[in-house]
Amino acid sequence: MEYLLRMENVSKIYGNGIVANKDVSFSLKEGEIHALVGENGAGKTTLMKILFGMEKPSSGKLYLRDKELDINSSNDAIKHGIGMVHQHFMLLDSFTVAQNITLGIEPANHHFVDENAAVAFTEQLSTQYNFAVDPRAVTGTLPVGIKQKIEILKALARGAKILILDEPTAVLTPQETEQLFEELVKLKKQGYTIVFISHKIKEIKAISDRVTIMRAGCSEGVFNTSEISEQEISNKIVGWKIDTSIHKKEHAFGEARISVTDLSYYGGEKVPILQDINFQVKSGMIMGIAGVQGNGQVELAEILTKSRRVESGSVEINQADIQSMTIKEMREKGFGYIPEDRQRQGVALTAAVNENLISNKYDTEEFCNKGILKKKKISEYARQMIAEYSVKCSGENGRIDGLSGGNMQKVVVARECMEETKVLIAEQPTRGVDIGAAHIIHQNIVKLRDNGCAVLLFSADMAELIKLSDVLAVMYEGRFVAYYENLSDITEEELGLYMLGIKKQDESQIRRMRYE
Amino acid sequence: MRELINIIFTAQFLHSVFRVTTPILFASLGAVIANRAGVANIALEGIMLISAFFGVFGSAATGSALGGFLIALLSGLICSGILALFTLYYRANVILGGIAINSLASGGTVFLLYLFTGDKGSSTSVASKTLPEIAIPVLKDIPFLGDILSGQNIMTYLAFIMILIVAVFLGKTTLGYHIRAVGENLKAAESVGINVKLTQTIALLLSGLLCACGGAFMSMGYLSSFTRDMVSGRGWIAVAAEAIGRSNPIITAGASIAFGFFNAISTAASTVGWASSLVQTIPYVSTLIGLFAFSYKEYLKLKKR
Numbered sequence: 001m002e003y004l005l006r007m008e009n010v011s012k013i014y015g016n017g018i019v020a021n022k023d024v025s026f027s028l029k030e031g032e033i034h035a036l037v038g039e040n041g042a043g044k045t046t047l048m049k050i051l052f053g054m055e056k057p058s059s060g061k062l063y064l065r066d067k068e069l070d071i072n073s074s075n076d077a078i079k080h081g082i083g084m085v086h087q088h089f090m091l092l093d094s095f096t097v098a099q100n101i102t103l104g105i106e107p108a109n110h111h112f113v114d115e116n117a118a119v120a121f122t123e124q125l126s127t128q129y130n131f132a133v134d135p136r137a138v139t140g141t142l143p144v145g146i147k148q149k150i151e152i153l154k155a156l157a158r159g160a161k162i163l164i165l166d167e168p169t170a171v172l173t174p175q176e177t178e179q180l181f182e183e184l185v186k187l188k189k190q191g192y193t194i195v196f197i198s199h200k201i202k203e204i205k206a207i208s209d210r211v212t213i214m215r216a217g218c219s220e221g222v223f224n225t226s227e228i229s230e231q232e233i234s235n236k237i238v239g240w241k242i243d244t245s246i247h248k249k250e251h252a253f254g255e256a257r258i259s260v261t262d263l264s265y266y267g268g269e270k271v272p273i274l275q276d277i278n279f280q281v282k283s284g285m286i287m288g289i290a291g292v293q294g295n296g297q298v299e300l301a302e303i304l305t306k307s308r309r310v311e312s313g314s315v316e317i318n319q320a321d322i323q324s325m326t327i328k329e330m331r332e333k334g335f336g337y338i339p340e341d342r343q344r345q346g347v348a349l350t351a352a353v354n355e356n357l358i359s360n361k362y363d364t365e366e367f368c369n370k371g372i373l374k375k376k377k378i379s380e381y382a383r384q385m386i387a388e389y390s391v392k393c394s395g396e397n398g399r400i401d402g403l404s405g406g407n408m409q410k411v412v413v414a415r416e417c418m419e420e421t422k423v424l425i426a427e428q429p430t431r432g433v434d435i436g437a438a439h440i441i442h443q444n445i446v447k448l449r450d451n452g453c454a455v456l457l458f459s460a461d462m463a464e465l466i467k468l469s470d471v472l473a474v475m476y477e478g479r480f481v482a483y484y485e486n487l488s489d490i491t492e493e494e495l496g497l498y499m500l501g502i503k504k505q506d507e508s509q510i511r512r513m514r515y516e
Numbered sequence: 517m518r519e520l521i522n523i524i525f526t527a528q529f530l531h532s533v534f535r536v537t538t539p540i541l542f543a544s545l546g547a548v549i550a551n552r553a554g555v556a557n558i559a560l561e562g563i564m565l566i567s568a569f570f571g572v573f574g575s576a577a578t579g580s581a582l583g584g585f586l587i588a589l590l591s592g593l594i595c596s597g598i599l600a601l602f603t604l605y606y607r608a609n610v611i612l613g614g615i616a617i618n619s620l621a622s623g624g625t626v627f628l629l630y631l632f633t634g635d636k637g638s639s640t641s642v643a644s645k646t647l648p649e650i651a652i653p654v655l656k657d658i659p660f661l662g663d664i665l666s667g668q669n670i671m672t673y674l675a676f677i678m679i680l681i682v683a684v685f686l687g688k689t690t691l692g693y694h695i696r697a698v699g700e701n702l703k704a705a706e707s708v709g710i711n712v713k714l715t716q717t718i719a720l721l722l723s724g725l726l727c728a729c730g731g732a733f734m735s736m737g738y739l740s741s742f743t744r745d746m747v748s749g750r751g752w753i754a755v756a757a758e759a760i761g762r763s764n765p766i767i768t769a770g771a772s773i774a775f776g777f778f779n780a781i782s783t784a785a786s787t788v789g790w791a792s793s794l795v796q797t798i799p800y801v802s803t804l805i806g807l808f809a810f811s812y813k814e815y816l817k818l819k820k821r
Binding site: 073074075078084086089090091092093094095099103104105106108111112113154158268 | 688689690691693694696697700701703704705706707708709710817
């Protein structure tokens with residue numbers, strides 16, 4: 001028996017005719033870390049959902065230790081020792097860690113949950129696998145890195161021998177990622193088999209033994225990781241040779257477009273969420289903001305976009321105080337915003353692609369005549385944008401929720417990055433977006449910058465920040481702890497130390513953000 | 517006004533507060549369980565009315581109050597079972613399902629009433645039984661307090677005991693855990709192998725049972741017969757109480773008692789000669805004020821951001 005698990009000629013065709021997997025074969029050797037890579041919509045997650053019993057394959061067979069497997073639900077998969085950690089955590093925020101880990105398998109005494117036994121069980125589990133978690137902590141209050149550990153422990157608690165991790169590093173800092181990798185290697189040594197879904201090629205090279213590459217629902221083959229180069233993986237993922245380098249125009253920065261002075265924010269809490277925030281973003285400049293999730297970045301972006309109020313200090317955009325303006329007035333002066341949560345804030349899910357493309361300019365003379373929309377003009381414009389950003393969709397009239405995440409994000413970027421855009425706030429513009437789409441988004445943000453737009457970029461992706469930013473600041477516990485005017489010799493590791501609050505630059509360097 | 521205040525501080529009035537709170541309390545606890553499982557049960561009103569009807573006719577048919585009560589429970593179970601079948605298994609919208617049960621209840625009970633008695637208004641011609649009132653030893657001899665707390669209908673005691681039972685059920689038992697898990701994050705519950713539909717069905721059935729208790733009390737305790745539309749909005753007030761209590765059984769019970777209090781006031785006020793049409797609005801106006809105060813508090817919290 002060479003393989004622990006085999007999936008043979010698996011296809012998945014949805015009711016609406018969309019082909020998610022086409023004749024895919026996939027195999028796992030016992031005790032390996034197997035990377036599954038591909039762009040968004042390449043069918044990685046669908047394939048793993050089939051393995052985990054969440055989707056039924058249209059055709060194809062599954063074998064575990066050469067015995068045919070019949071999996072109809074996640075419960076069946078769990079019984080066969082298959083566990084999955086989903087990209088979006090399946091945790092109950094109001095429950096404690098122990099309650100989450102034992103959910104569905106609670107130790108009970110005549111139908112009453114034995115809370116102490118659950119805590120003891122969790123403690124035993126966390127020492128056994130060397131994952132430090134506090135069993136009594138309320139899950140919702142914990143950072144993502146810990147939540148992920150809880151998810152892994154949850155799978156292990158249910159007897160998983162095969163662990164499927166769906167994009168586990170998407171939300172982690174470099175240090176957290178490194179720690180996760182150490183833990184995964186330890187699990188591997190204990191005989192666990194791990195499937196690692198990702199589209200970060202560096203990580204795949206670092207951790208996996210073998211790699212299966214998927215593109216457009218098909219498998220492009222399986223390789224020993226040591227025998228394939230990063231460039232080769234990347235080419236196979238996109239299907240053609242891709243150059244993701246970015247060229248920025250050398251120029252002097254212009255006048256300040258975003259000025260934040262002495263901004264502090266409590267938001268009803270006793271501890272400040274933001275404290276003494278001072279910075280300026282100038283015309284033609286991209287300022288990157290790095291930081292572990294939950295250190296005030298979201299609140300800062302929400303203040304700048306007026307969904308939270310300025311408590312103290314001042315925020316000026318295009319030299320005008322934002323408190324005296326409505327969002328509409330700000331937008332009329334060339335303000336663009338790419339929100340973090342594209343499904344909730346970025347698009348109107350049930351509206352069409354063309355409607356989403358003009359939602360910030362539907363009432364301009366270009367698209368509207370005395371209250372009546374100019375349908376033709378709108379369609380023309382939408383088609384032009386779809387071509388320019390190579391948005392994959394059935395047509396400009398199709399609903400946007402039929403698009404993959406990456407293509408949806410392209411629509412948001414196309415809408416927000418206009419010629420008139422003078423200030424752009426971009427939050428995680430390429431989160432969960434594949435290489436090809438991310439490159440298009442990067443190019444357009446840089447194009448805006450080259451044309452004199454001021455860009456404030458929030459990102460959890462270090463490589464993206466270093467690649468795009470002209471200047472870079474790190475946030476920790478609501479303050480700036482580092483500021484770089486020259487990015488040429490920053491390393492991700494060094495940034496990580498600032499992000500975790502282990503290092504801090506002295507005040508004089510941070511004060512430079514104010515008067516540059 | 518002085519007359520009214522004098523009435524409020526009588527044992528008789530405070531006794532009535534508990535009595536009036538009883539049906540609202542049952543229904544609002546039912547709403548809590550359903551909502552915790554992520555199902556908005558707005559059929560409380562209809563289920564109460566139907567079980568009020570079947571309680572009366574069941575007790576007449578079996579010749580015992582207990583028999584009537586059990587048949588009322590069964591009718592509540594069937595109603596909520598139908599609601600669960602259509603909304604959870606056949607995917608009808610749960611609000612539409614609730615509206616359907618409510619309309620069916622108000623028309624259907626009158627239809628059946630007419631069928632059995634030839635009367636479209638009430639069941640006074642039917643020899644139905646009532647659930648017993650219980651005098652609590654020792655307590656009943658304490659002046660004032662005894663007058664308030666002792667001698668209540670058995671259902672009133674049951675309703676107040678239910679607050680604790682529901683709280684413990686949701687907070688301590690495996691099924692309670694699963695109900696809360698399903699309501700908070702359906703996919704998370706599903707991913708650990710909890711049967712989501714079954715859990716929601718159980719929650720709806722329990723919710724139906726609690727409503728049935730409220731309904732049975734209406735026709736076999738509060739009054740001793742069935743009259744058309746006798747629940748008259750108590751189910752909706754229970755929905756409001758649950759919203760104010762944010763699915764917490766204790767706070768919801770508090771809100772129910774507050775509504776019961778205003779309900780009792782409206783009865784008291786009519787006895788001192790206030791215009792009855794105005795007085796009857798008191799419970800509803802208090803519901804409105806309660807909801808407004810609740811949402812204003814939420815609004816302030818949001819505005820703080």
